[in-house]
Amino acid sequence: MYIPRAIEKTVSAMLGQGKVVLVTGPRQVGKTTMLKQRFSDGFGYVTMEDPFVFSQATADSVLFFETHALPLIIDEVQRVPQLFSSVKWIVDKSSEKGQVILTGSQTYHLMKGVSESLAGRVRILEMPALSLREFVDDPASLRKYVPRKVDAADMPCAPEGFDLWRHIHRGSLPELQQSDIEWDAFYSDYVRTYLERDVRDLIAIKDEAKFYRFMVACAARSGQLFNASAIGNAIDVDGKTVKAWTSVLQASGIVRIVEPFWPNIEKRLTKASKLYFMDTGLVCHLTRWTTTDQLRNGAVAGQMFETFVVSEVLKSYMNAGANLHDVWFYRDARKHEIDLVIQDGRTLHPVEIKSSALVDKKAVKNFSCLDAMPDYEVGFGHVICQTPEPYFVTPNVQAVPVWAI
Structure with missing residues (x-):
């Protein structure tokens, strides 16, 4: 259908x-x-x-x-x-x-x-793969995600019987929404086709097995700071090759690079970025988390939940034809981090991502780092988590479910 x-x-x-x-x-x-x-x-x-x-x-x-x-x-x-x-x-x-x-x-x-x-x-x-909004909301709504006060009565609900972790594990490609499609075989064919067609067309690769290992190394680091040297050491290639191969993943829409926000534009270019896969099902396949329960209860659950949420935020911008460069993250010299910073003109909206259902003020302690940004205002913030209904963490920050993206 x-x-x-x-x-x-x-x-x-x-x-x-x-x-x-x-x-x-x-x-x-x-x-x-x-x-x-x-x-x-x-x-x-x-x-x-x-x-x-x-x-x-x-x-x-x-x-x-x-x-x-x-x-x-x-x-x-x-x-x-x-x-x-x-x-x-x-x-x-x-x-x-x-x-x-x-x-x-x-x-x-x-x-x-x-x-x-x-x-x-x-x-x-x-065009991205299917978004969560397309499962539960009116697809004619082209609102890009910007944190705002959420009323539970106005928020879409999960479909009956919907299992979020099964959805994260299975992935968001349309064909996989058919329950009779075998998950692992589908992704095996998908990766093989990608290597044989897109990768060969973009670069003269001599060792497809090594490029596959590169994809696995990137998948294992989805949601982390991009470190070309660390990835290169893991698969025995130099950092220059890692950067070139990463550009191939970007050009074919497999990954997205999210840049750090900094008020000095020139300094933004010198800071480490983050790499996110756009399909969590592909990440699970590459890193061999082969069942929903393994993923739900495994060591990478928080990392995968963050990858999923960031991909959903990016999808909202892509579907609306909006500027992806309004989606940042924050990390300063003291290693204070904010998972996402959504820029809306001269207003910065902080967003934290937690795989738990209950969060407190500790989850948003770094939001105050944005107060010192010259020429910017700090807007309403979100903690995107597994709560079934929104609730306030502070007067200007709400904990919201993924359905609020």
Whole structure:
């Protein structure tokens, strides 16, 4: 059964703002399904995975558009780079907006084609996997997550029988929401396809087994400060290679890097960032937490809960087409940390993430670190935890369940 996607309305809005809309995102997040469900009545559809269509486009990209009328969805467009210049030529002949939707799963190749041919003509959206909000809330709601006072009566409830830890363990890729899909076999195929297609296309890798070990090392460190040397030592490669391979994981949407907030912009660039996987099911597969109970009761439960919450926050921004650079974390020289700092203009909202259900004032003791930030105000804060209902920790901080994201 198709689950309506929150990003649908954002794509529709972008079609009215630019001549071309580009929808990127990792494999298997549902880009093609979403576009077919939402836009099949008004748009034609072709995919560069089709050998016949691929040969048409590569043989003569101009003639390709004479045989495929606009408006048109072109799937996996990065496979035929010459199409970008032809798209530019065809959309420049008309002032009409929203005539072409492009999709692809390799951000690096897509952005290269966009920057060379479609600058100023394209609106870009990155589609994540299913969000928790899409299970329990109205997907037409495109609110990016900013901490605010939450009333239990207005908050969506978990579906009957919903097990949060099973959801975290199983992952958020749409196909896995079918209960008959075998979890470990699915991810084994997913990783193999990723290594054989995306990784080979992005870098000339000679040792896929070592890249796999690199993915495992990164998965084990999801939610931690990114340390290229430590990862390199674990898999016997140099730090430069780790950074290059990490950029591959970023370009294909597997991980996100969250930067530290600092009022001096130049100093932000010198501080360590954090690495988060966008799908907790993939993390569990790579690190071999193979059952829900192992994960729920295991040593990494807190780390995995944090990875899940941060990915859900980032999904809310991606689905709304909002700026991901408004999501930070805080860590100072005295190692005072705040899990997330949500920037809303000149207001900073502190967020702590705890896997427990009950938290007290100790959980938010570092929030006061933001008081000294020049030119910023400190806004309402959250502690995202496993409480079933929201409650106040301090007058300006609420403990809230993940449903409040």
